[in-house]
Amino acid sequence: MPDCCENNQSIQLQRLSKLWQINMGFFHYLVFLIALLFFATVEVNSHGVPIVRNINELAQDSYGIPGLSHITVAGSVLHGFKEVEVWLETFAPGAATPIHRHSCEEVFVVLKGTGTLYLASNSDxxxxxxxxxxxxxxxxxxxxxxxxxxxxxxxxxxxxxxRKVVRKDNK
Amino acid sequence: MPDCCENNQSIQLQRLSKLWQINMGFFHYLVFLIALLFFATVEVNSHGVPIVRNINELAQDSYGIPGLSHITVAGSVLHGFKEVEVWLETFAPGAATPIHRHSCEEVFVVLKGTGTLYLASNSDxxxxxxxxxxxxxxxxxxxxxxxxxxxxxxxxxxxxxxRKVVRKDNK
Structure with a gap:
């Protein structure tokens, strides 16, 4: 996983993982791709990053997670952002993130599809x-x-x- | 405007405003509304904010700007977020933000429609x-x-x- 999303699984988390995997299943795939094309403006900021960018032209990665498509729309490492990161993530049916935690806030906006969140909100x-x-x-x-x-x-x-993931990079 | 988006217009900015207004025009309206319904989960976090919320049910405001619909998806004042804010903004044709600046990064994601950005990228x-x-x-x-x-x-x-606006609230 990119930037500040490394997996901090402990033995306790691995036990939880086994419990949570009981709920996982396999479903059919339907991948939705936005295919609008346009000419991106190529003016760049002081970090060499174009002010306007076509999201369709940004690199995708899976970070080894089956069914995940991850695009870093605005990243600290890739683009020099200091305060926020923005990701666009697409999960095929059955795909899941690892069980993890990190030292920054995250806000998700679900644009399409359904899923399940497992949250240990009382964790320390x-x-x-x-x-x-x-x-x-x-x-x-x-x-x-x-x-x-x-x-x-x-x-x-x-x-x-x-999902659009919004986070501050604390690294 | 909400939270850290107060207008810091100076006399110089007002002069710029007059120049930029030359480019403004009036166009037909077509407002797009997502009307999916679902039952929001009502578990709340330590600030009393539900973990999962239906964006369609969140309050809208225009902040006195004609043609603007603003929704604070995640806000420091409304929801107790410490590091990021997320807004969903809809502009009717011809609508514009004020000319402004602020002491935080902003990332915009344009979901639909076209427009123009005016940026004084060499400003201090x-x-x-x-x-x-x-x-x-x-x-x-x-x-x-x-x-x-x-x-x-x-x-x-x-x-x-x-537009989805992502920012860190520095106030």
């Missing part, structure tokens, strides 16, 4: 807490408080989820 | 600089460096622009 740095399950639907937003253990699972039968 | 705290004009199209992203004077103008003839 030493104890992951007990996960709660939240259904996630299109045109919703959810947030992850600092250091709360969480996992996002895409379980949609027909579609997929696009 | 005392001098607004000379504005450059950038065409903005659907599925693009643009960013505003800290303290750069800018204005976003919606000039689409047929559609509208939805």
């Amino acid at each position: 740095p030493k104890h992951p807490g007990s996960p709660q399950e939240f259904p996630i639907l299109s045109n919703s937003t959810f947030h992850i408080p600092v250091n709360d253990v969480h996992q996002a699972l895409q379980a949609d039968k027909e579609g997929m989820t696009q | 705290p005392k001098h607004p600089g000379s504005p450059q004009e950038f065409p903005i199209l659907s599925n693009s992203t643009f960013h505003i460096p800290v303290n750069d004077v800018h204005q976003a103008l919606q000039a689409d003839k047929e559609g509208m622009t939805q």
Whole structure:
């Protein structure tokens, strides 16, 4: 996972992972791609990053997670942003993030599709807490408080989820 | 304007405003509304904000700007966020932000529609600089460096622009 999203799994988290995997299933794929084309303006800022960029032309990666398409729309490492990062992530049905936590706020905006959030909202740095399950639907937003253990699972039968992840990079 | 987006117009900025207004026009309205319904989960975090929220149910405001619909998806004042803010803004054709600057990074993601960005990218705290004009199209992203004077103008003839604004609240 990129930048400040390294996996901090402990033995306790691995135990939780086994519990949570019980809920995972396999579904059909339907990948939605926006295919609008335009000419991007090529003026650049002081970091050499164009002021305006076509999201379709940005590099994708999976970071080894099956069914994940990740685009860093605005990143600290890639683009020199100091305060925020913006990601666009697409999960195929059945795809999920690892169980993880990090020392920054996250806001998700679900553009399309449905899924499930597992959140141990009472977790602290030493104890992951007990996960709660939240259904996630299109045109919703959810947030992850600092250091709360969480996992996002895409379980949609027909579609997929696009998530816009917003975070401050604390590294 | 909400939170850290107060207008810091100086006399110099007012002069720029008059220049930029030459480019403004009036176009037909076409307002796009996502009307998906679902039952929001009502678990709340430590600030009393539900973990999952339906964006359609969030309050809208115009802040006195004709043609603007503003939704604070995640806000410091409204929701207790410490590091980031997320806004969803819709501009009717011809609508524009004020010319302004602020002491935080901003990242915009244009979901739909076209418009124009005016950016004085060489501005410093005392001098607004000379504005450059950038065409903005659907599925693009643009960013505003800290303290750069800018204005976003919606000039689409047929559609509208939805922008997701991401910023850190420095107040």
